Amino acid sequence: xxxxxxxxxxxxxxxxxxxxxxxxxxxxxxxxxxxxxxxxxxxxxxxxxxxxxxxxxxxxxxxxxxxxxxxxxxxxxxxxxxxxxxxxxxxxxxxxxxxxxxxxxxxxxxxxxxxxxxxxxxxxxxxxxxxxxxxxxxxxxxxxxxxx
Amino acid sequence: xxxxxxxxxxxxxxxxxxxxxxxxxxxxxxxxxxxxxxxxxxxxxxxxxxxxxxxxxxxxxxxxxxxxxxxxxxxxxxxxxxxxxxxxxxxxxxxxxxxxxxxxxxxxxxxxxxxxxxxxxxxxxxxxxxxxxxxxxxxxxxxxxxxxx
Numbered sequence: 001x002x003x004x005x006x007x008x009x010x011x012x013x014x015x016x017x018x019x020x021x022x023x024x025x026x027x028x029x030x031x032x033x034x035x036x037x038x039x040x041x042x043x044x045x046x047x048x049x050x051x052x053x054x055x056x057x058x059x060x061x062x063x064x065x066x067x068x069x070x071x072x073x074x075x076x077x078x079x080x081x082x083x084x085x086x087x088x089x090x091x092x093x094x095x096x097x098x099x100x101x102x103x104x105x106x107x108x109x110x111x112x113x114x115x116x117x118x119x120x121x122x123x124x125x126x127x128x129x130x131x132x133x134x135x136x137x138x139x140x141x142x143x144x145x146x147x148x
Numbered sequence: 149x150x151x152x153x154x155x156x157x158x159x160x161x162x163x164x165x166x167x168x169x170x171x172x173x174x175x176x177x178x179x180x181x182x183x184x185x186x187x188x189x190x191x192x193x194x195x196x197x198x199x200x201x202x203x204x205x206x207x208x209x210x211x212x213x214x215x216x217x218x219x220x221x222x223x224x225x226x227x228x229x230x231x232x233x234x235x236x237x238x239x240x241x242x243x244x245x246x247x248x249x250x251x252x253x254x255x256x257x258x259x260x261x262x263x264x265x266x267x268x269x270x271x272x273x274x275x276x277x278x279x280x281x282x283x284x285x286x287x288x289x290x291x292x293x294x295x296x297x
Contacts, residue, residue, distance in 0.1 A: 001189045001190060001191070002189070002190045003187075003188075003189065003190065004187060004188050004189055004190040004191070004195065005187055006184060006185045006186065006187055008185070009185045010185070011185075012181070013181075015160070017160060073160055073161065073164040074163070074164050074167060075159075075160045075163040075164060075177070076163060076173070076175065076177035076178055076181070077177055077181075078176070078177045078178070078179075078180030078181040078183075078184055079180070079181075079184055080184075083184075085192050085193040085194075086193070097158060099241055100156070100158050100159075100160075100241045100242075101160055103240075103241045104159065104160045104161050104271075105160075107161070107271050107272060107273070108160075108161065109278075110272040110273070110274060110275055110277060110278030110281070111161055111165075111272065111278055111281060111282060112278075113275045113278045113279065114272065114275075114278035114279045114280070114281050114282030114283065115282050117278075117279045117282070117283075118279070118282045118283055118286055
């Protein structure tokens with residue numbers, strides 16, 4: 001037996017799952033990078049993993065939940081992200097624990113509905129409205145002049 | 149804030165709900181993290197050493213398979229520490245080898261034997277059941293003195 005030297009001692013890692021008609025994992029990750037001060041983010045197909053000190057991770061989770069409160073679900077993870085003992089890049093096949101998450105994610109829409117019913121619609125952010133901003137004519141004119 | 153043991157111990161839904169309503173979920177991830185972050189002898193993949201089945205003797209007899217005792221070394225102290233528990237009774241994915249199956253039975257028995265408040269649930273299969281599921285969880289967790297989510 002050889003000596004074991006742990007990495008990421010004193011940190012916590014959490015999974016953030018999103019299953020929402022309004023927020024995709026990509027949008028969630030972009031938001032996460034905006035607020036990721038002091039924590040490490042790993043993108044995944046279902047959301048992300050976040051690693052950092054307990055205080056930083058808690059602050060991060062509190063903020064990321066506000067993106068879509070009823071459709072974001074958080075869970076602890078024992079291993080740090082990319083750990084060769086768990087990462088499927090090293091093992092092949094589904095990651096241990098994947099099938100449990102897959103099963104619960106198939107039911108999570110009912111839980112999200114229950115949360116909306118219990119907490120009221122205020123817990124749900126409004127659908128994002130993207131207004132197209134028209135380009136100002138004076139800006140176009142300046143660009144044309146710059147080209148000349 | 150109350151420490152709430154969750155079963156299945158890897159449940160995403162229970163872990164999230166307990167934290168969302170202001171309590172601390174106790175599950176296998178925390179027990180594994182504790183071992184992963186402790187220096188010692190290399191024992192991959194979960195850092196479960198030959199010492200763990202010995203610690204498990206506190207919860208299961210020596211005739212019980214070492215797989216059960218090893219698992220109880222992780223979950224037993226959490227059951228001792230828990231002030232409440234939530235059990236989902238139809239979690240088919242928690243079923244595995246005999247080690248897992250017998251550990252699951254023992255975990256449920258020990259929770260009930262402790263006499264702490266326990267909430268029994270089944271997974272919701274439609275929106276109506278989802279409402280009842282969340283409502284039951286919310287009521288139970290708020291009765292423990294949790295914050296309003």
